[in-house]
Amino acid sequence: MGSIVDEKQKERIKELLKLPENAICADCGSPDVQWASINLGVFICIVCAGVHRHLGVHISRVKSANLDSWKESEVDMMESTNNEKANREIWEAALPPGFIKPTYGDSIGLKEQWIIAKYSNKSFSPPNTKDAKRINFEVKEGWIVKKGEVVKSWKKRWLRLIDGEYLYYYKGPTEKSHCGFISLRESGQIDSVSEVDSKPYCFIISTPKRRYLISCNTGEDMFRWIEVLRQAVINMPPGTASNGGSGKIPKMSY
Ligand SMILES: [Zn+2]
Known part of the structure; x- marks a missing residue:
């Protein structure tokens, strides 16, 4: 009996992974999506799943789409949202304009900081999110x-x-x-x-x-x-390649 229920839930997960909204990893954009965070409601790649695991289960509860068994309530949760919606409405709702998201080509170190900011610190969650820890990208x-x-x-x-x-x-x-x-x-x-x-x-x-x-x-x-x-x-200001356009290239010194 148990395995039949299991198969049913796995089939539902498979269907969710076919949705265009879940086509790429919610965090790095990798097209290889085989994992999920069942409390955050996002499908992710194996690399980002590793980073999520590192955060601890109080932040993210990671499950494999095909290796783990799924409870009906967990699949219901994943079905209630999708990567595109969860990012747009919650996790990346307040991304600063022009923000450049890290991608799967980036180092684990950068992915880790991005994922910590996104979920542990809720840095990009909607404006009135409780306990959100924002990052000031104006500091240069x-x-x-x-x-x-x-x-x-x-x-x-x-x-x-x-x-x-x-x-x-x-x-x-x-x-x-x-x-x-x-x-x-x-x-x-x-x-x-x-x-x-x-x-x-x-x-x-x-x-x-x-x-x-x-x-x-x-x-x-x-x-x-x-x-x-x-x-x-x-966003480089327009100018010629050689002198930066302003004509006042600073003197090189060490
Ligand atoms: Zn990823």
Whole structure:
């Protein structure tokens, strides 16, 4: 008897996975969706399922669509919503305009921060959500450590994005003169990497001349910086490629 009930619920789950609204992972957009969070009401990929598991069952209760057995009430819950609806109405209801969602190509580290923000902190849930912990993506400066180009040691620097285009680094927040800068106009890519030299929360800015390796103090800092910089690259103010359009390219110094 038990197995017949099981089969029935599994068939229902299979049907739900065929819906276009559930075609991609609710968190990273991967087309390989075989898992679900039965309390959050979303279908997810195996990688994001691993991250959900890590959060603990008080945040997310993960189940495999085909390996686990399903209770009727659990399938009812999944049927009452879908990825598109759950994101639009709850988990991503208050995404900032122009927000660039992490994708399945990103590092586990970035996916983890995104998923923590989304579900543990309810950072993007509707405006009056109780206990929501918002992230201020307007903050465009802060402490980081940066790997040197010549001397390969990590240096503590104050990073500041100016004019949405130049990323200056200083010895401290009140320093007038900078140690150097990165032109985001020349940079095609901001890549997330989980860990380098056992430094956590890293990301890479690639320019034609150099790859800049940056490690942040917290996962949230890394998440915020990657988002801020990816948006800056996409929303670059118009100008010529060589001098940034303004004609006042800052002097290079170290
Ligand atoms: Zn995923």
